[in-house]
Amino acid sequence: MKKISLLAIMVLFVSVMACKKDKKENTETETTETTEMAEPAVVETKTEEVKKIKVALNPKSGSNVSGNAVFREENGTVQFTAIMSGLEPGNHAIHLHETADCSSDDGTSTGGHWNPTAQPHGKWGDEAGYHKGDIGNFYADENGNGTATLSTDEWCIGCGDPAKDIIGKAIIVHQGVDDFTSQPSGAAGARISCAGVIE
Structure with a gap:
């Protein structure tokens, strides 16, 4: 048991x-x-490098025109935006010039339009030809505020290609309107604001 x-x-x-x-x-x-x-x-993602430059536009030729401009490059395209104040109401020309030197009172230290491909002056995208710096005209409202924009794959930021690289160039805002035909600058008048594009 x-x-x-x-x-x-x-x-x-x-x-x-x-x-x-x-x-x-x-x-x-x-x-x-x-x-x-x-x-x-674990997920691998590849992101395209984004490059960005912001510069200040300063008055020239006795004007009060100031503002900021931004170049932003992504996926091979540069987006350009310039926002300005102190303008006379109406249309004004804006261009890229060949030298980032805004030291002169009248902005002439920037040289002529940036034209690395030796084309005639004209409207951006025109088959007859245009400078790489021929951005065009923009409108300033009754308060003197204006915005200019451009999107292009014909520019780059710091790529080293002399026909595309905007580094070392200058932004010039003109008193008048670009007529897109007068050579070599479109008869746009005095240079009233300037910014050097320096990386």
């Missing part, structure tokens, strides 16, 4: 231990699986 009781107790003890071990293994397996599922997937 004692042998049977002792045997029964041993069987019961082994069964309980086996259950505990099985339960522990299941818990460890579940924990491991949860941990593995929680690990984030």
